[in-house]
Amino acid sequence: MNHSTTEVGSETSEPLRYLSKVEADAIESELLKEYKFGLQQLIEIWGHACAIAITKAYPLSSMGRKQPTVLVVCGPDQNGCIGLVCARHLRMFEYEPTIYYPKRSSNGLHQDFTVQCEKMDIPFLSYLPTEVQLINDAYHLVIDAILGLEADPANVKEPYAGILVTLKQVKIPIASVDVPSGWDVDEASTEGINPEVLISLTAPKKCATSFTGKHFLAGRFLPYDIQKKYDLNLPEYPGTDCLIEL
């Protein structure tokens, strides 16, 4: 076989690229405009991969006899929408997600993903307890699908600033989607939240360079030509898995 995968897969000795915000935006834009991927399609792919990552990092069996509860905190933009899809798939995997989605998007596509969760009977919290112990007691983990690529970490507005203050204090693990909320995409944060798990979408961002937690990469769908153009040097995904632990 003489696949182009071998050119970008594990046989290369080049290290995995960590993307700047500018590069990550450029790749997403190219996927949409040149490769004609749709946002509905990408959000479904990414949210599904996030749910699979959670099942690997926190298998149902690890939750003992307690309810496998997960708090999914969703931001106002695309990252939050990926969180909604993640919650829906976690429900199909027999977890018990609860969604906190304080500012619902006016984007019709995001609204459709919201209805899908509501129709799956996934509960939505109307507010986040400020008493951290209540969160620690009620959930096994928090999924941070709050700010993502789009946000400006120097200018986090309410209610997200307050949510981040709360999440910095929780004792249960946090799994962040793509970029830990409050972090700058281009550099690691020492002051922000401290996720135990990071699920990088498409390719990891610069802020993840020194991340020491469990790090998953979910971007198998990425066309080979984009992988080559941006020198991503992605690892070879095992079997038919949609993600890989780095």
Place this chain on the structure above:
Amino acid sequence: MNHSTTEVGSETSEPLRYLSKVEADAIESELLKEYKFGLQQLIEIWGHACAIAITKAYPLSSMGRKQPTVLVVCGPDQNGCIGLVCARHLRMFEYEPTIYYPKRSSNGLHQDFTVQCEKMDIPFLSYLPTEVQLINDAYHLVIDAILGLEADPANVKEPYAGILVTLKQVKIPIASVDVPSGWDVDEASTEGINPEVLISLTAPKKCATSFTGKHFLAGRFLPYDIQKKYDLNLPEYPGTDCLIEL
């Protein structure tokens, strides 16, 4: 745990429901209108599941030293579009799909899925050889994503009638997506093509009741309330798998 899954999962003794065309259409319509699923999202989910089914039925390792070639024949409507997505994922799984898509859809969504395949450098055949031996020699298997739910088997038009004549003669295995092309959704066919593998989407159709080949069901995303409303009695999907062999 007291999940609604247990009410519809393997603990029930009710047999799996096989859907009529009318019921299958009603479920898809309800998914779109009530549950706000999008066609782009569903086609991606279904096409991905079809590719996974192919990797299970025909693993790369079973293809020996020869190129893992697969001919994906795509019809003009939604079934064909699912075939395009299946081909794209097979390419990511290191198969070598070739697409035959004689009448391209004018639907913008279908066109986008077509571009995604073209941009993955998947070859498109300009015609199907009528010399069956050429097909037998060039490919390991044929994926039949031709007619599906929408078609009227009593009135198969060209070029599909001719394609079915050819596919009835090929010696390599055929894997059909949802409904073997030329079959009536509501009853098994003895005269149509004879697939070795059938991948039922959402729930199996009546025509699959006595299907004796390898039969996969891909419909894990289906909300529990729809499963209950239509008494689907779906089996319990293993782990995080998106499909199950029946």
